[in-house]
Amino acid sequence: MKKSLLAVVIPAVMLAGCGGGSDSDAGPNPDEKGAVTIQVIDGYLSNAEVCVDRNRNQACDAGELLAKRTDTKGQTSLSAEDRQYPLIARIIAGETSDNDQPDVVWQDTEFYAEAGSLFLSPFTTMAHLNQQTMLDFAASLNLDSSLLTQDYVALAATNPEAEKIHLYARSIMKMLGSTLAANNTETQKVQVQELKAFIQNLVNQNVDLGTVDLSVDAQGTVTRSARFTDLAGYLESRTLYTTFLNTFEYQPRKNIFENGTIHDPATGFTSEYEVTGLKLKSDLLHTNFLYVDDAVALSFMTPDRDQNTNAYNLLSVWSERDVASGDNTYLTADDFVGQTWYHLRDLASIRDGRAAASKPAFTEIRFGTEGQIEIQPRGEAAFDASWTIVPKNELPNPNNPPYMQIIRIPYGDIALRESLAGAKGMVLQTLFHHQDIVIAKEMMNIRFDEGEVDAASIVLLTRNKALAEAIYQAWQQ
Template identity: 60%
Template sequence: MKHALLWMLVSPVLLSGCGGSGSGQEDKETVQVIDGYLSNAEVCVDRNNNFVCDTGEALSERTNAKGQVTISESDSKYPLIARLIAGETSDSDHPGYVWRDAELLAGAGNRLVTPFSTLAQLNQQTLTDYAASLNLDPSLITQDYVALKKTNPDAKKVHLYARTITKMLGETLVWNDAQTQKKQIQALKSHIETLENNHVDLDDVDLVVNRKGEVTQSDRIVDLAGYLDGKSLHVSFFNSYAYASFVNRFENGTQYESKLGFSSPYQVSGLNLKSDLIYTDFLYLSDKLAVSFVKPDKDFNPGNYNILSVWSEQAIANGVDTLLTADDFIGQTWYHLRDLASSKDGRGAASKPALTELTFVSQDRVLIQPRGETAFETSWNIVSNHELPNTDPYFQVIRIPFGDISSRPSLADAKGMVLQTLFQHDNMVLVKDFQKLRMDDGEVDAGSSIILTKNKALAEAIYRNWKL
């Protein structure tokens, strides 16, 4: 993948701004970081104009709930970099944390750091010219367009552009691919025009544009209550001795459990769901998949451990066509999460979460590193369908024999991993260890449900919350 920074020296015109006051206590100025309001974002004053947040350039305070932070007047003559930190920064556009790093940029003198200011700077354009390229009112992208939605309907379109463009940005400023982004922006522009022509409320949709310029549309999730209401959701528990799968319907403030026919009023507070049927805190929410933890509680979870639960509109245990290929693995690191509790620990034993890095170094070699242990290298392959006992095309199996290494408790003392894929969404794959699949060096007998994700911050957060 080719990534390029279009320019390494900031234009003097774009960098122009006022200097310090030079007398008494220096005045402070407020800057704001938004696609939605981005809170707990780190803001850096790029005093050497190198597009990097160097040591000593980060402000001592992070942004507040409105994405605001103050800077000294003397720092206003420099560009500003806002760092969105996965698992730490929150976005008012959706509940919970952002789950990928990104950096925003604004030229000297600008008080609003946005996706628009970022791409305008990277493409050496003024904000007026960049707004014109999107057929947007320039005055809207230089103000708090989230607040303006209350009085100006056009601000909804600006906001949709902003929250979609942020997903296209690189983890750092130097990791922006200008040509790919231009293709993505054109596809986005066309899709939004279609939505407008069909009189769709732009506040109700979320869009993702992949590197090929293909647009995916989903319902926007603003809060947990909106995610739950009107849905029937399959809930699967991933602890070894709490595993179950059942369907819950949420309608008009009541939760209905299908298996036993129970119902109860429910309450939502932030990311917490409480009813007579479940008490759980959500960590991750998307339109297709959510992750929560049932906390220790005398009524719902009497054990002193968290129960990992996964929510989806589809029944993941039945298998969903994942269509993974070798390209989804080669040169990439996946994070493998499972519960190591076994029958030896006793029925209802506390969970033993394990986090393992799988770095696929080539088309047939993988580096395995259990957390806190020495890594080892072994072979891997995606098993051909005709080799499987179940030839259902919706199932795939990833096979990783461990070879001659000594057994490790961190890997369940297994001889290998035989991972049957069940569900894929947004760089997360749900898998299950295949039961008694014959391998070249012996039989693997395991039945744990496992999460695989390429998102390190999300993997760390799941592990941290699971490992109470």
């Protein structure tokens, strides 16, 4: 969990005194009224908010928000009188788009830039958090400081140094907190140094940095993945397993994407596919993607509506690994205590069979200390319950995968609810974990009119509220 760095606001005069003042960007082009164009950049961040921090409290307050959000180049206009103040950019989960990604971003983030800056970026933010000038921050990474205050995204195609800076930017972006106060500079210092060493090694190996994405965890471990900026780039030349949040579609399907065709080895069927935005269409399937990450993607799949007028809307999980068969999920109580997780399931799959229209159910689960929990189905009153987490295997054993957890949540004496599948509690066996997403098999004892039946269904849990809400809304369409 990220710790608060800015619980005590540092006056601007102190920041300036210790090297935190701005490095003015060269060559502003004011209009006839003195307004200038500013840019919010990691890649180009469009539909981001920008605030003028007139009271210098490092927060967006009433009256400080600019009227216009950023455009497709991450740009908006700043008046001449507001150039004397620091700036804050708010990247909003589910709303702001990044041209480094297929669609919107799914994590809130805040950038900061000192007064006079024309750019708000991960670099201006890290320099501010560490009370450094941009010159000093660039020197710490052996980067050309002049390029940090230019449009390095545009320059990257022809300038190797700008390409390296762009890789740094999209990697550091993932380290930043949801707010300025939610940054842990000590953790970030470790992450940045490990990132620096890793990137230098890539340079020494003559790796094309434009084809690489990097993530650094809190311990400083760097993970490399292939870079993609659109759905077509994500799919092509991959083999992906598709798992449905549906009892009767428990077995995953294997899809091989190659040279514009999709192949299902189980049936031997092959057809061409086409991608438009986040929509994938072939003779095998129609699906609209909502979330795309290198490790996991989420989409809503329907049969071809021309062939089946009773098309249903299945929430589908895509991964290079067969998540339904289990993966190594090293979750502990610390991943839950004091946190809120959002649980999404398809009630139709449990009761009505695979041909029925989906009935998404949304449950908010607020974990207290181990043993205390609050359950709140969407639109209903919350109730208290208990919970425990136990490993399926006592110790991780790389020679005996998978290593999974069981989360038990008995509901106690509450009346059975349709929103909770008519079950007496949750028994969740974790199958897959990536960042804020967990895929689990939920084992339930369900009460039907004719009696009780044991059932299992694939469910999704996430700590990302914006993503959970977007999934639930799209699922109901």
